[in-house]
Amino acid sequence: MNDASQQRFRRVLDHIDNHLDSDLALETLAELAAYSRFHFHRRFTALAGMTVHRYVQLSRFKRAAWQAAFRPGVSLTRVALDAGYESPEAFSRAFRQRLGQSPSAFREVPDWSVWAKAWRELDEVRRFHMPAEYTVDDVRIIDFPNTHVACLSHRGPPERIGGSIRRFIDWRRAHGLTPAKSATWNILHDDPETTPPDIFRLDICTSCDTVVPNDAGVVAARIEGGRCAVLRHEGSDALLGDAIRFLYGEWLSGSGEEPRDAPLFLRRVAFFPDVPEHEAVTDIFLPLTARA
Template sequence: MEEYKKRIVKAIQYIDDNLETELSLEKVSNIVAYSPFHFHRIFKLITGEAIQSYIIRKRIEKSAFYLAVKKNVTLKDIYLELGFSNHSTFNKTFKKYYGKSPSEFRKSAPEKFHKIQLKQSKNGQIDTVFRQYICNIENLLNWTTMNFKIKVTDFPEMNLASVMSLGIANVEPSFNVLMDWAKEKKLFPRENVKMISVYHDSFKVTPPDKVRIHACMLLNEKLKQQEGQVFPETIEAGKFIIGSAEVTLNDFEQCWVSLFLWMNENNYFMRKAFPFEIYHTNFKEHPEGKMFVDFCIPIN
């Protein structure tokens, strides 16, 4: 836990100290030794902002500071120094945060702006922010302990019948196609049938309407060839972190972030394979929309 706190604080400090440089997700995640995929999810849950949104906000706040205390520096020099490519982008983004243009802000900025900022820093403003983030981490870990049963185990090879969906909104229709096929093949209903979602894209790099998710059914025998939209897929045997919980659809993001956090806390590393979910019950059959789900991360 202490090591994880250090990494989060290190990431935030690095961003705040290097706003004038190029700051990509890959660069910051590398600084704190996390994969971009894990770091993006964890950063957003803890801070309430995507990392790029956080960086833009901090750059705008720093530009406001410069506008107030560096009256002799031109607007162009300020926005170029902080990574904005042109005046139009800078102006539009600045107005979004402060409700006025940079020029208007500079004219109305209080004379004691500089002293106010120094006073806030001396009073521990930054430390307060870090404590807030660390509190979020502790709450998340407590949520994990209360809601998850986590184990590390080996899975045998799993043979799946799969239907591809492009976009999160198309996952349910893909499952419907899969179910119709399974009923025709007399594979459903049957005892202990397992439905699975395999994530082939990251929501970090792929828009929600483009992300590729496979709607799958676990088979006893390998599907020999593609049949219409249904095609064979294999999850290779190996070691997995399994987080089991009874959750609603709204809990899925928090479940994944919690499990990745647990993985990092316990010094496991994800291998080059796709994470997936195994559904043991149907949320449509529960009065509160809950279902039992295994969240599975392949590890070395």
């Protein structure tokens, strides 16, 4: 696909993400793509591997499913109606079809192995048609301060991390440490693409000075301060790996810098599904050695 076509198609995907609660008429999307409505749906299907109706349906469902899984304070009826379903029963049928459980059953006992595979179609469309593009000027170097955090360490297969996230959210909510009040961090000890699943480790953290003993497994920890390269990634986590590879590859190769003996870490600035997926914001921190 040439650059002009890529930009036209990306405008459509951005518009869908930003207007999931709107009508999203075929004529409107065709106009954004600068195609006749007689050809737009065929062009979309050829590029995305699914019809535009299917893409919109899956995008709405993904947002709703994430709200059902990670926003327990939101009623399932509200989730269903906001996603455009006529009734909670219709949403439950769609949920069961894709995830093998009803929304209420998932909230009680989630099957994370099915969850991890449920979004691959959408992720592949975004990975191919909405790639993030970076330059060396997008990277800045800062002196990161020692940061005390409350930390829950996830160990085991990456596809089961949803369970750890929910446990951490429950603990965080109980202690009033909302994302608006307390920064959210991930410490990436391992690369999921190269680490055996049974020993994979990722820490889920929030800024916090003290942690009292608890049954959730949350402990006091510290993100070590020092020089760091920082790259801001805006968009889906499906593209996060591309941003990390740019930082380690093109940027690090030409920077004259050396990585410090400390793990890569992230700050989650804006979260999906609280914002449209392409507006999620994650700052990537690569620890660097001190200057002589």
